[in-house]
Amino acid sequence: MAYGPPTPPPDMSTDRGSGALAAFRQFLSLERDVLTLSLAMFAFSLAFQMTGRYVPEYLRVLGASATVVGLYGSVGNLIGALYPYPGGALSDRIGSRLALTLFGVVATLGFGLWALAPALELTVGVLVIPAWAWVFVGLFLAQAWKSFGLGATFAVVRQSVPDAELASGFAATETFRRVGFLVGPLLAAALLAVTPGFVRGFQRVLVLAVAFGAVATVAQHVLYDASEDTIGDAFAGIGAIADDLRSLPDPLRPLLVADTLVRFANGMVYVFFVIVVTDFLAVGLETPALSLAGFTLAPITLTPAAFFGVLLGVEMVVALVSMVPVARLTERVGLKPAVAVGFAVYAVFPAMLIAAPADQLVLVALFAFSGLRFAGLPAHKALIVGPAERDAGGRVTGSYYLVRNTVVIPSALLGGIIYGLDRVTVAGTALAGPTVAFGLATVVGLAGTGYFLVAGEEFEAYT
Structure with a gap:
């Protein structure tokens, strides 16, 4: 497959204003079916972000060890690596509309199974099936919709946006989708704050996720018309995957190596972020009573679990505010600097978090800093798909993520094994397992x- 200069795209007028509102206007100008699909992605993103970041704590409370929590993360990585291609093949056989509906139903059932997990502990003779085991079963279901549309999203943007504006095009869709990442954890935090007991509160969160999934599934089935959709209808089997891997554009190879190392590092500790806040540091939120213009605001007290949702909200506010301006800036300075900054934030955050004092303001600042890793995400996506031919964006993206996600699969299990150790001797100093796991993640990320x-290369359209 040759990767020569891409043909000029059709003339598409876009709002060149700055900021998140311009991104929303650009996003909402998309063709109806693409918009419908993206709105469904938003709803499922909302549901998954309400739940997914809390599942490691759910596992811990249900009796799972640190190694089991790490295994959960690795199973999630495995699903993320393997689901997209079978999902595309199934779509070829039964049609996009029916496939999307099926994946929506399956994902919604997964959220429901998570909610029922505490009541499903079974004893069969001498065999005990713990409640947390059902969380793993639910993961295979809940990830169905999330892992399906990755290549399609990249391909749509690649085909619709001029080369020199790829980062801005991704910023438009990414900003919209990330609102789910902001609203979801805040909804979870609100429910956890008003419900006694973490398990009961999280079950309420899961019930709400079921509702979002059901509404999104019905809406996409009714509104989405896939009669002219050509994405994913030419899947040719394993041989085609191998050909796509061999023909990855040369500029992608250094990016793929670096990205894999950074994501492996993040994967080692990502599932433990919630446990560090709720258990290792055990930091909640306490605010004093405030008087303003004759009104008195009562003090606010949040449990560590609810406070974690607030921290995720802070992280995503920074992401939403920074993505579009940084994407615009890349048109002047190039994609590579923005991607490098994102990688650097990914790398240093684990060490900063595990070394942080048990102070609520410090954690707010740290998660605000973590939000900057998303600022380079549109540039990162543009750098992945930019070197591809305009009609090959989906295949290139699928091949890239297949390699990266496959290598990253064992990262969470490795991190969980280290995290669960009582003491690890490093250079003659005895350190706690969590400290070593998070420190090693930062070393690999750097x-x-x-x-x-x-070794990373710049996309020619941005030079």
């Missing part, structure tokens, strides 16, 4: 960032 700075 190695990937350094490699990208040295």
Whole structure:
């Protein structure tokens, strides 16, 4: 497959204003079916973000060890690596509309199974099936819709946006989708704050996720018309996957190596972020009573679990505010600097979090800093799909993520094993397992960032 200069795209007028509102206007100008599909992605993103970041704590409370929590993360990585291609093949056989509906139903059932997990502990003779085991079963269901549309999203943007505006095009869709990442954890935090007991509160969160999934599934089935959709209808089997891997554009190879190292590092500790806040640091939120213009605001007290949702909200506010301006800036300075900054934030955050004092304001600042990793995400996506031919964006994206996500699969299990150790001797000093796991993640992440700075290439349209 040759990857020559892409043909000029059709003339598409876009709102060149700055900021998140311009991104929303650009997003809402998309063709109806693409908009419908994206709104369904938003709803499922909302449901998954309400629940997914809390599942490791759910597992811990249900009796799972740190190794089991790590295994959960690795199983999630495995699903993310393997689901997209079978999903595309199934779509070819039964049609996009029916496939999307099926995946929506399956994902919604997964949220429901998570909610029922505490009541499903079984004893069969001498065999005990713990409640947390059903969380793993639910994961295979809940991930169905999330892992399906990755290549399609990239391909739509690649085909619709001029080369020099790819980062801005991704910023438009990404900003809209990330609102789910903001609203979801805040809804979860509100429910957890008003419900006694973490398990009971999280079950309420899961019930709400079921409702979002059901509404999104019905809406996409009624509104989405896939009669002219050509994405994913030419799947040719394993041989085609191998051909796509061999023909990845040369500029992608350094990015793929660096990205894999950074994501492996993040994968080692990502599932433990909630446990560090709720258990390792055990930090909640307490605010004093405030008087303003004759009104008195009562003090606010949040449990560590509810406070974690607020921290995720802070992280996503920074992401939403920064993505569009940074995407515009890349049109002047290039994609590579923005991607490098994102990699660097990914790399250093684990060490900063595990070394942080048990102070609520420090954690707010840290998660605000973490939000900057999303600022480079549109540039990162543009750098992935930019070198591809205009009609090959989906295949290139699928191949790239297949390699990256496959290598990253064992990262969470490795991190969980280390995290669960009582003591690890490093250079003659005894350190706690969580400290070693998060510190090692930062070392690996910095190695990937350094490699990208040295070997990474800029997309020609941005030079």
